[in-house]
Amino acid sequence: xxxxxxxxxxxxxxxxxxxxxxxxxxxxxxxxxxxxxxxxxxxxxxxxxxxxxxxxxxxxxxxxxxxxxxxxxxxxxxxxxxxxxxxxxxxxxxxxxxxxxxxxxxxxxxxxxxxxxxxxxxxxxxxxxxxxxxxxxxxxxxxxxxxxxxxxxxxxxxxxxxxxxxxxxxxxxxxxxxxxxxxxxxxxxxxxxxxxxxxxxxxxxxxxxxxxxxxxxxxxxxxxxxxxxxxxxxxxxxxxxxxxxxxxxxxxxxxxxxxxxxxxxxxxxxxxxxxxxxxxxxxxxxxxxxxxxxxxxxxxxxxxxxxxxxxxxxxxxxxxxxxxxxxxxxxxxxxx
Numbered sequence: 001x002x003x004x005x006x007x008x009x010x011x012x013x014x015x016x017x018x019x020x021x022x023x024x025x026x027x028x029x030x031x032x033x034x035x036x037x038x039x040x041x042x043x044x045x046x047x048x049x050x051x052x053x054x055x056x057x058x059x060x061x062x063x064x065x066x067x068x069x070x071x072x073x074x075x076x077x078x079x080x081x082x083x084x085x086x087x088x089x090x091x092x093x094x095x096x097x098x099x100x101x102x103x104x105x106x107x108x109x110x111x112x113x114x115x116x117x118x119x120x121x122x123x124x125x126x127x128x129x130x131x132x133x134x135x136x137x138x139x140x141x142x143x144x145x146x147x148x149x150x151x152x153x154x155x156x157x158x159x160x161x162x163x164x165x166x167x168x169x170x171x172x173x174x175x176x177x178x179x180x181x182x183x184x185x186x187x188x189x190x191x192x193x194x195x196x197x198x199x200x201x202x203x204x205x206x207x208x209x210x211x212x213x214x215x216x217x218x219x220x221x222x223x224x225x226x227x228x229x230x231x232x233x234x235x236x237x238x239x240x241x242x243x244x245x246x247x248x249x250x251x252x253x254x255x256x257x258x259x260x261x262x263x264x265x266x267x268x269x270x271x272x273x274x275x276x277x278x279x280x281x282x283x284x285x286x287x288x289x290x291x292x293x294x295x296x297x298x299x300x301x302x303x304x305x306x307x308x309x310x311x312x313x314x315x316x317x318x319x320x321x322x323x324x325x326x327x328x329x330x331x332x333x334x335x336x
Contacts, residue, residue: 004029004049006220007068009103010075012038014178015118015170018213019072020048026217033064033075042177042333055099061106070220071107073100074118096147101154108163115165116220117155119148121205121231121302123169130203130237131303134169134229152229159227166225168216170232171302174322175209176329189244189253197296199260200241205301207234208322211315215307224310233302236318240296243319250323 006023010016011032020043023030031049034040040050053060065071076096100117107115122145123138138149152167159165174182188194212232219225238246241258248255307313317325 004031004068006070006072007031007033007051007065008072008074009033010073010118011043012040013074014173014175014180014209015212015216016072016074017042017177018175018209019074019216022210022213022217024048031064031068055102058102058106061103062110065106065110065112068110068112070114070116071103071112072116072118072216072220073103074216075099076118092143093147093150096144097150097154100151104154104158104163104165108158108161113164114220114226115155115158115163116216117151117165117167118216119152119167119169119229120145121169121171121233123149123152127298128300130299130301132231132301133303134231134306156227164226166219166227167229168212168219168232169229169302170212171205171207171234173207173209173212173232174319174326176326176333178209178326181206182326185247186251186253189247189256191256192254193259194244194256195259195261195265196240197261200244200258201239202296203237203299203301204240204243205233205237206243206319206322207232207315208317208325210322210325211317214316215311215313218311218313219307222311228306228310230307230311231302231304233304233315234318234322235304235315237299237301238319246320246323250320250327 005028008016008020008023008030011020011030012034016032020030020032024045024047027047029047029049031051032040032043033053034050036052043050051064053064055061076092076099104115121132122142123140124132124136124145125139126141128136138145140146140149155165155167172181211234215230215232219228219230244256244258247253304313304315
């Protein structure tokens with residue numbers, strides 16, 4: 001393998017692909033860890049090297065990281081509803097924790113200078129008061145969030161041992177090539193009637209993958225970012241009702257009739273609602289749960305002041321602009 005500037009895991013995913021493109025734009029040479037079955041069309045180029053490696057094989061990891069300065073570890077187990085699914089088992093630990101620990105050890109042995117890890121805002125309590133800061137208590141409700149807390153601890157443990165680590169906690173992300181949230185949201189938005197707690201007045205934070213890529217690259221090159229945790233929010237929370245309206249206006253999707261319901265009614269109807277959503281928006285049925293009702297009953301958005309103060313980073317995209325950029329890129333790819 002040739003010498004490169006950075007390794008990106010999860011390079012064909014939503015965030016990984018955007019990081020690869022951001023690095024290439026800056027002139028970096030990037031080695032992308034990809035699965036044999038993944039499409040790599042979005043990350044091809046003369047500055048990109050594709051690689052495969054078993055994350056449980058130290059020799060393969062050593063080869064992957066040879067000559068690398070920065071690792072962006074953005075691979076992991078995720079579905080649209082993983083952060084809300086309190087019933088999901090802990091099997092994802094093998095992907096979200098074990099692979100992270102193996103990669104950290106290989107990075108430390110290989111002389112990597114910075115390790116940037118993609119965690120999640122799912123580490124916070126479902127009842128956290130917004131704006132939620134990085135110092136808020138980590139009390140996740142689902143196995144996904146618990147696995148992220150454990151992996152974060154491993155990153156900081158290796159940081160104390162000499163491998164400079166940075167943790168990014170992205171909020172719900174949208175962007176071109178999104179395989180999880182945006183496709184599911186589009187399917188849900190096509191329902192003629194949409195029962196929502198409080199009519200959707202609660203504020204949500206949905207961030208563009210373009211902003212997360214910028215935050216990750218900025219944090220990786222900043223001395224202040226070592227040993228720090230940063231929220232990856234949009235800085236522009238909007239009400240759920242407004243987000244649905246924006247989706248309709250940008251994409252021309254049907255506008256559903258929003259029916260206000262109480263949190264108690266949502267909890268009571270959750271078993272039936274889960275079955276309905278499983279049919280029309282597979283993967284999103286976990287949102288129809290007592291946990292989902294808790295999130296829907298109050299504002300959920302994130303304090304971005306630490307990234308602004310320490311890194312000089314300010315998100316550029318609100319939901320509308322992020323959705324428009326995603327739509328533009330998807331249409332351009334479809335007509336290319």
